[in-house]
Amino acid sequence: MASILVVGSGATGVHFAQSMLERGHDVTLLDVGFERPLPPQPAASFAALKEELDDDGAYFLGRRGEAVVYPSAHAKPYGFPPSKAYVFRRSPGEEVVERGFHPMLSYARGGLAEAWTGGSYELRDEEFGDFPFDGDAMRPHYATVARRIGVTGAPDDLQRYSPLTAPYLAPLEPDAHSAWLAERYSQRRDRINALGFHLGRSRVAVLSRDHGGRQACGELGRCLWGCPRGALYRPSLTLAELLTHPRFTYRPGVHVRRVLLDAQNRALGVVAVPVDGGSETEIRSERVFLAAGALASSQIYLETLVARGETDPSLPGLMDNRHVMVPFVNLRRLGARVETASYQFHMLAMAIDTGDWRHDVHGQITALKAAAVHPIVAPLPFDLATSQRVFRRMRAALGVANVWLSDTRREVNRARLEQRVGSAPKLVLEYGDDAHDLRQTERAVDTTRRALRELGCIAPKGMVQVLARGSSVHYAGTLPMTGDELEHSCRVDGSVRGMSGLHVVDGAGFPWLPAKNITFSLMANAVRIAELVG
Amino acid sequence: MPDPGARDDRRPPEGALDGEHERTLAREFGVFAHYLGAPSDDRRLAEAYVRCHASLSSAPDDRFDAWLLALAQGGALRCALADCYARRTRPFGVLRRKLVLALAVLESMPQTHAAFDTAVASSAVAAWVSLVALGVRWGVTSVAAVLVILPVHLTLARSPATSRHG
Numbered sequence: 001m002a003s004i005l006v007v008g009s010g011a012t013g014v015h016f017a018q019s020m021l022e023r024g025h026d027v028t029l030l031d032v033g034f035e036r037p038l039p040p041q042p043a044a045s046f047a048a049l050k051e052e053l054d055d056d057g058a059y060f061l062g063r064r065g066e067a068v069v070y071p072s073a074h075a076k077p078y079g080f081p082p083s084k085a086y087v088f089r090r091s092p093g094e095e096v097v098e099r100g101f102h103p104m105l106s107y108a109r110g111g112l113a114e115a116w117t118g119g120s121y122e123l124r125d126e127e128f129g130d131f132p133f134d135g136d137a138m139r140p141h142y143a144t145v146a147r148r149i150g151v152t153g154a155p156d157d158l159q160r161y162s163p164l165t166a167p168y169l170a171p172l173e174p175d176a177h178s179a180w181l182a183e184r185y186s187q188r189r190d191r192i193n194a195l196g197f198h199l200g201r202s203r204v205a206v207l208s209r210d211h212g213g214r215q216a217c218g219e220l221g222r223c224l225w226g227c228p229r230g231a232l233y234r235p236s237l238t239l240a241e242l243l244t245h246p247r248f249t250y251r252p253g254v255h256v257r258r259v260l261l262d263a264q265n266r267a268l269g270v271v272a273v274p275v276d277g278g279s280e281t282e283i284r285s286e287r288v289f290l291a292a293g294a295l296a297s298s299q300i301y302l303e304t305l306v307a308r309g310e311t312d313p314s315l316p317g318l319m320d321n322r323h324v325m326v327p328f329v330n331l332r333r334l335g336a337r338v339e340t341a342s343y344q345f346h347m348l349a350m351a352i353d354t355g356d357w358r359h360d361v362h363g364q365i366t367a368l369k370a371a372a373v374h375p376i377v378a379p380l381p382f383d384l385a386t387s388q389r390v391f392r393r394m395r396a397a398l399g400v401a402n403v404w405l406s407d408t409r410r411e412v413n414r415a416r417l418e419q420r421v422g423s424a425p426k427l428v429l430e431y432g433d434d435a436h437d438l439r440q441t442e443r444a445v446d447t448t449r450r451a452l453r454e455l456g457c458i459a460p461k462g463m464v465q466v467l468a469r470g471s472s473v474h475y476a477g478t479l480p481m482t483g484d485e486l487e488h489s490c491r492v493d494g495s496v497r498g499m500s501g502l503h504v505v506d507g508a509g510f511p512w513l514p515a516k517n518i519t520f521s522l523m524a525n526a527v528r529i530a531e532l533v534g
Numbered sequence: 535m536p537d538p539g540a541r542d543d544r545r546p547p548e549g550a551l552d553g554e555h556e557r558t559l560a561r562e563f564g565v566f567a568h569y570l571g572a573p574s575d576d577r578r579l580a581e582a583y584v585r586c587h588a589s590l591s592s593a594p595d596d597r598f599d600a601w602l603l604a605l606a607q608g609g610a611l612r613c614a615l616a617d618c619y620a621r622r623t624r625p626f627g628v629l630r631r632k633l634v635l636a637l638a639v640l641e642s643m644p645q646t647h648a649a650f651d652t653a654v655a656s657s658a659v660a661a662w663v664s665l666v667a668l669g670v671r672w673g674v675t676s677v678a679a680v681l682v683i684l685p686v687h688l689t690l691a692r693s694p695a696t697s698r699h700g
Contacts, residue, residue: 065586
């Protein structure tokens with residue numbers, strides 16, 4: 001059997017490849033494939049690492065201070081550490097023109113999910129409304145992915161927003177602040193629910209027990225810097241498993257530019273360029289599966305159209321979740337101890353019922369534990385010495401609600417190409433918010449702040465950050481799956497209309513973007529497509 | 535925990551303090567570290583501060599920005615006044631950028647991280663008292679900063695060629 005080509009080793013690529021291997025196919029996975037550096041001292045906690053590393057702060061700050069978060073109008077209260085630089089390293093010569101949309105792209109082994117926080121949420125039945133299949137078609141594949149990667153979750157008030165049909169592991173023990181908030185919620189549930197606000201445990205791809213050769217969370221507090229135990233799932237772990245499979249071929253170091261088509265628009269393979277320089281090369285197969293991530297797959301598709309002779313093609317419907325950060329202070333936790341050796345990311349999740357499922361809001365609540373201090377201290381309203389002293393006394397009381405809003409496909413939000421003489425075209429991403437977006441955002445922030453107040457927390461309005469479009473890293477919608485015969489769209493099995501042998505298995509195919517993290521759904525959808533085409 | 539006394543025997547890292555500019559930055563770091571609450575003459579801390587300047591835009595925005603930096607370099611008390619004033623008037627200026635870098639170094643190095651990266655655990659009452667005291671001190675410092683710095687700020691704002699941009 002001829003080898004199929006999978007482009008990209010992110011969350012969808014590796015799970016699609018795994019499912020196709022299980023169905024007896026030979027799989028070649030093409031990837032730029034920047035590698036994760038080995039984490040130092042894998043048994044050390046966050047604090048112990050600071051004590052024991054003999055690198056003059058380079059692990060935390062970078063050799064040239066590149067991980068320092070300097071004060072600016074757009075500074076976030078955290079920065080990606082040098083150990084995650086491989087995730088966001090650009091392929092040589094790759095440029096994006098950003099118009100109202102500021103994306104993160106990854107060419108790493110494992111893609112963007114190498115830097116995720118593990119949020120894994122099933123879509124509920126209504127949320128498949130725009131898809132050419134229903135929730136029942138996805139449920140078995142959520143289960144497959146959950147068994148592969150290990151997802152924690154428990155029945156709670158969020159179940160109506162994030163069903164629990166897959167096999168879930170027991171959640172981790174909550175940190176003291178998260179436990180406090182959950183307890184307070186249970187005491188004031190009726191008042192808080194009356195706001196439309198619901199609280200429960202995050203569903204997270206982190207292991208609460210050893211699973212498939214990976215170790216359970218060791219509560220080292222190093223999640224952001226890169227879990228050294230493999231407890232927090234990342235796609236490169238699956239890629240490492242695939243590398244042991246006799247029918248799997250991994251070709252890193254190639255950047256796929258376009259799909260090679262014959263005169264009848266049948267796929268013949270792909271055209272790629274070596275990342276370390278050299279001329280274009282053809283890699284042949286009559287079955288090509290794009291899993292490079294919604295934006296990179298869109299670029300490959302657009303360059304394919306240009307090579308076919310189309311001028312200035314563009315893909316409407318670009319989507320991304322609006323992302324808002326709502327920091328809060330829980331005054332009842334002032335002076336409490338903070339255990340930095342603890343699972344660092346969110347342990348609670350929230351949903352806001354707006355009365356219209358399309359506009360329901362989702363979020364994750366993180367109590368502050370291990371963290372880089374300076375990005376949090378710098379925006380406080382005092383001089384820096386006072387700010388850091390205040391911070392040390394309030395640290396146990398701090399947290400942030402990361403709130404996401406859904407998005408729909410709109411004509412004006414699109415991906416297209418800008419041609420350049422003598423080099424590869426640039427991807428152009430255009431996005432414009434409308435008044436409805438802004439009203440929805442205001443309502444979501446208002447409800448979140450009121451609910452936090454009911455929980456005994458203060459969420460100062462001046463500290464709320466509405467992040468730029470693109471920052472949620474949940475990109476979708478440029479080649480939507482639909483039952484309608486639309487130009488630039490896919491069928492239920494991810495096959496691209498107007499071309500034969502080309503499929504899209506990543507977020508480009510999602511016709512609607514729920515407010516929740518879609519990575520779990522992306523992986524399940526890739527497995528679903530493998531079942532249909534395999 | 536490694537023996538802190540052993541550190542001086544190690545190979546000097548990149549960015550050793552062998553030039554006048556580097557020595558100036560090292561002195562500046564000494565003042566900033568003292569101001570931030572971790573007085574230290576540890577050479578490796580200063581070297582890390584100097585090395586990390588590669589990521590910092592260290593040019594002042596204008597003459598007042600440069601003056602604030604020069605004031606802060608004069609000692610911990612002056613630094614407190616300058617920073618108090620800068621937080622309101624130049625939150626993204628060169629002084630704040632350099633102070634944030636100094637804090638980033640201090641929170642990341644074995645010698646000093648504990649003083650910045652651990653919470654102060656206490657009773658809630660003690661925490662409140664401490665916060666009120668910090669607030670009062672900040673208020674007094676802010677008033678002093680305005681009294682000392684505002685006249686200079688106004689003078690420089692009125693003089694020609696105050697800004698590189700204008």
